[in-house]
Amino acid sequence: MKHTVQMIIDGQTIDLPVLEATQGLDVVDVRSLISQGVYTFDPGFLSTAACDSAITYIDGDAGILTYRGYPIEQLAEHSEHLEVCYLLLHGELPTAEELATFKRGINDRMPIDEHFAHIFDGFTAKSHPMSMLCAAVAGLAAQFHEGLDIYNPEHRTESAMQLIAKIPTLAAMSYRKSIDAPFIAPDPNLGYAENFLNMCFGSQGQPANVSPTLAKALDKIFILHADHEQNASTSTVRLAGSTEANPYAAIAAGIAALWGPSHGGANEAVLEMLNEIGDIRHVADFVNKAKDKNDPFKLMGFGHRVYKNFDPRATVMQSSCHEVLKEQGVEDEPLLAVATALEKIAREETYFIERKLYPNIDFYSGITLKAMGIPTPMYTVLFTLGRMPGWIAHWSEMLSVPFKIGRPRQLYRGPTQRDYQDISQR
Numbered sequence: 001m002k003h004t005v006q007m008i009i010d011g012q013t014i015d016l017p018v019l020e021a022t023q024g025l026d027v028v029d030v031r032s033l034i035s036q037g038v039y040t041f042d043p044g045f046l047s048t049a050a051c052d053s054a055i056t057y058i059d060g061d062a063g064i065l066t067y068r069g070y071p072i073e074q075l076a077e078h079s080e081h082l083e084v085c086y087l088l089l090h091g092e093l094p095t096a097e098e099l100a101t102f103k104r105g106i107n108d109r110m111p112i113d114e115h116f117a118h119i120f121d122g123f124t125a126k127s128h129p130m131s132m133l134c135a136a137v138a139g140l141a142a143q144f145h146e147g148l149d150i151y152n153p154e155h156r157t158e159s160a161m162q163l164i165a166k167i168p169t170l171a172a173m174s175y176r177k178s179i180d181a182p183f184i185a186p187d188p189n190l191g192y193a194e195n196f197l198n199m200c201f202g203s204q205g206q207p208a209n210v211s212p213t214l215a216k217a218l219d220k221i222f223i224l225h226a227d228h229e230q231n232a233s234t235s236t237v238r239l240a241g242s243t244e245a246n247p248y249a250a251i252a253a254g255i256a257a258l259w260g261p262s263h264g265g266a267n268e269a270v271l272e273m274l275n276e277i278g279d280i281r282h283v284a285d286f287v288n289k290a291k292d293k294n295d296p297f298k299l300m301g302f303g304h305r306v307y308k309n310f311d312p313r314a315t316v317m318q319s320s321c322h323e324v325l326k327e328q329g330v331e332d333e334p335l336l337a338v339a340t341a342l343e344k345i346a347r348e349e350t351y352f353i354e355r356k357l358y359p360n361i362d363f364y365s366g367i368t369l370k371a372m373g374i375p376t377p378m379y380t381v382l383f384t385l386g387r388m389p390g391w392i393a394h395w396s397e398m399l400s401v402p403f404k405i406g407r408p409r410q411l412y413r414g415p416t417q418r419d420y421q422d423i424s425q426r
């Protein structure tokens with residue numbers, strides 16, 4: 001694209017600058033349009049770049065995803081979640097010493113203050129873990145507010161470390177509350193995913209006994225979920241953060257946004273859908289429902305705003321799913337047969353091919369988590385755990401340079417001005 005594009009408004013030619021990307025699409029800078037008395041209109045932001053960022057790159061047509069330039073496939077194969085957290089936050093892979101220091105810093109911050117744990121007293125076993133987690137993270141803003149200077153890079157790094165450290169502990173506490181079981185404290189001798197699994201499924205006062213295969217599979221799931229550029233929940237964190245709000249409150253807003261079944265809540269919805277289909281004999285009926293414009297049913301785990309090709313995370317997730325099912329001895333998991341039949345139809349049906357609806361990351365993560373014994377209501381909690389470094393890296397990136405409060409305008413289509421009428425006249 002040239003360095004400027006032209007727009008003709010009421011016969012006047014307006015030159016708009018083009019900002020160049022290091023990879024992917026350049027953008028037309030429309031900020032000057034307001035001075036021409038014109039807005040752009042883009043509900044859902046399909047054609048809108050809301051910011052510039054150096055964290056994650058997605059090419060939806062080619063099915064490419066990189067964190068700070070590193071392909072997701074390589075990170076999933078060779079890295080570990082805390083190393084990816086460091087990469088997202090600091091922009092470079094750590095040395096062995098930097099990683100050891102970072103891991104110690106996370107371990108030191110994992111414990112939750114006993115007094116704060118009473119925040120869970122307000123919930124019951126029936127409370128959805130996402131509601132508990134959203135409230136608990138917002139509650140951290142009470143603990144970390146006085147003296148927090150969001151413009152101080154060291155304070156931003158401390159907030160990031162606290163959130164990455166505390167989210168597994170709070171997530172495990174929400175699970176333990178949902179089964180009316182006592183909380184288990186984090187063990188500084190365990191790895192990140194191993195610690196989470198032990199805090200969920202361990203026994204108080206007993207040594208951890210976590211399957212290394214399951215811990216590695218979960219760590220890989222966290223890597224796959226760690227960031228995804230300007231998705232709905234990350235955009236929510238940026239918008240909340242643009243008001244200079246407390247970072248823990250801004251992250252709680254992101255958790256709330258992630259919960260929706262169109263976004264991070266899809267992994268839970270995929271399992272509910274597969275259970276509802278139940279058997280491969282019913283797959284065709286559900287595919288027809290998904291194609292029916294008059295039926296609100298959508299195939300959960302299919303489609304994506306950006307990927308118009310296979311979600312590269314779904315490919316990694318699919319192979320990890322088979323490894324876990326084999327490890328757990330449930331290779332004949334009936335839901336996998338339903339999922340495989342769904343995927344096959346989606347690859348062959350015109351409706352899905354025309355709309356480029358491919359399985360996304362949520363399609364296989366639900367089956368994997370089920371095979372790991374994770375209860376369905378916890379799936380989006382795990383997505384939250386994985387996405388934490390991405391959210392806080394975007395929040396910090398936004399605050400590290402001059403920024404403006406996010407405040408979109410609108411196309412007004414309400415009543416034109418009219419005078420108040422006394423009730424006796426109505």
Ligand code: SDX
Pocket residue numbers: 227228230231232261262263264266290291297298299300301302303304305306355357360361362
């Ligand atoms: C995540 O943004 C991110 O990066 C998100 C995420 C991340 O890591 O942060 O990747 C995580 O949220 C993945 C997506 C999880 N959601 C689901 O699996 C829910 C099911 N998918 C759909 O709700 C939908 O595909 C979305 C929400 C994911 C995307 O919606 P879009 O981009 O607004 O697309 P659309 O709704 O305009 O659909 C285009 C067409 C429509 O048909 P037509 O009106 O053109 O005839 O495709 C149809 C839709 O009806 N369609 C589907 C469908 N998804 C889209 N039809 C049936 N089943 C589906 N799943």
